[in-house]
Amino acid sequence: MRKFIGIGLIFFIVSFVYMLFYGTPWGNVQAKREIVHYLENKYGEPFHVKQPRFWIMDGNFHAEASPAARPDLIFIVGTEQGEEGIQDSYLRESWRYEGHRDVAAIVTPYYKAKKIFVELYNPSPPIDNADLYAYEKYRQLDIIIDLQKTSIASKQEENMKIYQVLMAIVQQEIPIKNLSFWFKNGLFRINKTELLQLRNETELFTYWVSK
Template sequence: MKSKLVILMTTFFLTIILFIFYFFYGTPWELVNQKEEFKVYLEDKYNQEFTIKKMNRSFFQKTYHASAYSKNNPEMHFNVGQISYTNEIYDGYDYGIWEKKASSAFEPILIELFPDRHNYAVTINDFTTVGLSSAEVIHDFKEAVIIGIGISMANTIVTEENIDFELGRAFKLVEFIKNEKIPVASLNISYDNKVLRIEQSEMRNIEEAEDVGPYIHYYK
């Protein structure tokens, strides 16, 4: 009687474990096959070697997703997966490359103009590549994405004494954006007591440092 109970309990727990595995990963052979399919897809598209990590499965949509990285760029992880209903493979490698290139393009000017910054971020706000086929690759981030720039100046208080200096360096950054023809959706500089926000459509109106003045405000 006791041995039957042990067998029943063991069977019950094994069934639960197998169900949990299937819920998150599907069958073992599906998992292995899809992992290899992701790897072949990436290596054929980008002509370099990739490692696939952290495979998981959407139980209800029956699609797989994973984290991956290139052997040439191991610190940059990105998503690869299947589109619902079509099962077509998509990946975020080019988006990661674009964001990295955009950050590299802004790093020197941000370090030069804002050495006292607390932090900064250059991120992708939107894409101009809607409808891009899986075989196409755009190498210039300026042609592919719209950038957002955020600069934290949390340790700086804007006063009557330093307002002209702050407007001046914000203007130089806007000049850099316009001269380099970089599509920037918005520029945000957050101070201790104020915030400066300039939208893409407003940058064309800025011709000198004084033009930046209307875009700096106290926090609401």
């Protein structure tokens, strides 16, 4: 008898903890429907939405979602305490996604970066009816090219490659605020004003920072 009581108690505790973070199954189904309806009505395209997480203490929920056309673009959608209705980060993450794609296309022919970090400079406040694909109209990018597995043999040689990357960024009018190349044994950093004033690759020595 005690064994069954113990099993029942464990089941109750596990169920309580699950519902504390994920809500009831029927509540999750309803929340997911609301999220899908909200996104498709707002943006006019289909979305994939994962199971919402539900905070039973204040009734808020959130979930990961992605547009069907760009499944690797993941953003957060849900309700927040103090905010009215459902909120989402699709616009911001779409701009980051597009910015990352453009920067990676320029950098990849020259470097095999471990990762390319792209953040929006001054990402708020939100802009109504903004173009999801035209981040360059609204925001500048802070970019870090992670090359910590790559050692610099010669700054002069690296300057030649970096200069090609920088000129491609200027030619394609990618709106950077700051750009860094983070090597294993050196850091190169330049901002928008400095980039637009560049005349040749020899000037790049100024922008190396010792590690």
